[in-house]
Amino acid sequence: MKIIQNVVSDRGSKYAVSGGPVGTPDEARDFIKGLCRNKKFAKATHNTWAVLLPDAPLKNDDGESGAGMVILRMLEREDLQNHIIVVTRWYGGKHLGGDRFRHVQDCVRTYIEDMD
Known part of the structure; x- marks a missing residue:
């Protein structure tokens, strides 16, 4: 299990x-x-995740509506199979609107780049 903290x-x-x-x-x-x-992760507001498996893709928004699909699309683009990616958010009290999707993308990109 690889964890990269303080990404955004x-x-x-x-x-x-x-x-x-x-x-x-x-x-x-x-x-x-x-x-x-x-x-720390158990107390997080959201642990959204996705994984491409041979039978079918799986995703879970964990209350962060649409975030699992953002992760899944990035996994598909990279053709990264059998590897789960989890983006964790600790809510800070202010709504982020559409910026939250950009932050999810930034986290996934950081993880994928760190794999190389």
Whole structure:
């Protein structure tokens, strides 16, 4: 499990990104459970994620409507299969509107670039 913290900070909201290899839906759920064993991530407002698996893609917005699809599209563009990416947000008290999608993209891009 790779975790990159403090990727984006905007109007009090803070973002981190994490990920790792998974091969099944159960492994994806186990990955999220493992991440949330860290109290900091368990207390996060949102842990949105996506993964491209052989049978079907999986995603979860965790209350951040549309964020899972943003991650999934980026995974598809990169053809990054069997690798979950989780974008974590700690809400800072101010709504970010459409900027939140740009921040999710920035987090995923940071993670993918760090894989090289």
